[in-house]
Amino acid sequence: MKLLTLFLVYLLSLPAGAAQLTLDLGNASRSWQTAELLQHPATQTLHITDDVAYRRNMTYRAIPLATPLQGIKPDDHLQAIALDGFAAELAAGPLLSRSGARAWLAIEDPAQPWPPLGKDKPSAGPFYLVWTDPQASHISPEQWPFQVASFKRQPPVAERFAALLPDPALPTDSPINQGFALFQKNCLACHRLNGAGDAQFGPDLNIPYNPTEYFAADFLKRYIRDPQSLRHWPQARMHGFSASVLPDSELDMLIRYLQHMATRKVNGQA
Structure with missing residues (x-):
């Protein structure tokens, strides 16, 4: 009973709108809370030009995606699974690259929520895969999944x-x-x-x-x-x-x- 009470107190202490990101490795998984990622030393303010989801310039708090993807290898294949059923198939190599097009995980702060994607629509949060210099690696709009809930290591599509x-x-x-x-x-x-x-x-x-x-x-x-x-x-x-x-x-x-x-x-x- 004491443990249940402490858990309920923990849940009530989380900011409204806080979320969890999960990395499923197949044989193990890891997860991070919104606050944990926002406070990570690698997280920084990132300016995105002509954002794919919002179709305008945007500013985010974001962490290099390679940071939470520790344990993933360049020849691995990942699936980014969104809350709305979108399932982006992604080669891990470009996600881990630290040169050219670079992948970032934008993190929505519940205290400063992002704007809605349109009338009666939610925001692109809680997590959104964005890119700097996407032209360098011919990054497709489908490689910008938003409303991301998890990343899952999978065998290749074929x-x-x-x-x-x-x-x-x-x-x-x-x-x-x-x-x-x-x-x-x-x-x-x-x-x-x-x-x-x-x-x-x-x-x-x-x-x-x-x-x-x-x-x-x-x-x-x-x-x-x-x-x-x-x-x-x-x-x-x-x-x-x-x-x-x-x-x-x-x-x-x-x-x-x-x-x-x-x-x-x-x-x-x-």
Whole structure:
């Protein structure tokens, strides 16, 4: 009873809005409270230009992501899991890099909450993966997950989800296989394909129909570039991919992958 009382006193002493970040290593896990990260000696004030979530310049208290990711190796694969079902697939190497594009964990202070992302929407907190000099490593907007609750070490996507794989007879450097890599980087955080993937954010991109089956090629490209230019509604959550983020040559390879996967539906579904 005494331990329960002390625990309840501890919970009541936490600031309103305080959160916990978890790192799941598979065989062990670690966690940090908001206050613990805000008070960490590596935490500093960080200015982000043209923030992906807020689409304007922002200032955060942030810690180099490599600091809480101690024990993670550059060749590991991580998944950043958000409160809204977004599940970003991330190679660990860029997250640990201390040169070029650098990954930071922005920490929302309950005493100074961040602004909402829009009308009737929450903020990007409690934790948000942001980047300095993202152009140096061609960082995609999907590599800026917000409302992060945990990071989980996982096997690579190709090992976890066979239903996503192109025909194994294709050359490794084929445009379709390159498109598969781009799909993992830019699409898999929000979408499943053939029912495979961990995201719970957007629709499946192959079942029952692949977008290449109902979009003419030029309109599909336009949709990926600027979704609101074809389907405009206030609750839309997909942001466009500009040519600076996804060059035309890469967009073509991504569409080649989708076209290919339309012929590889699971269980022959259509």
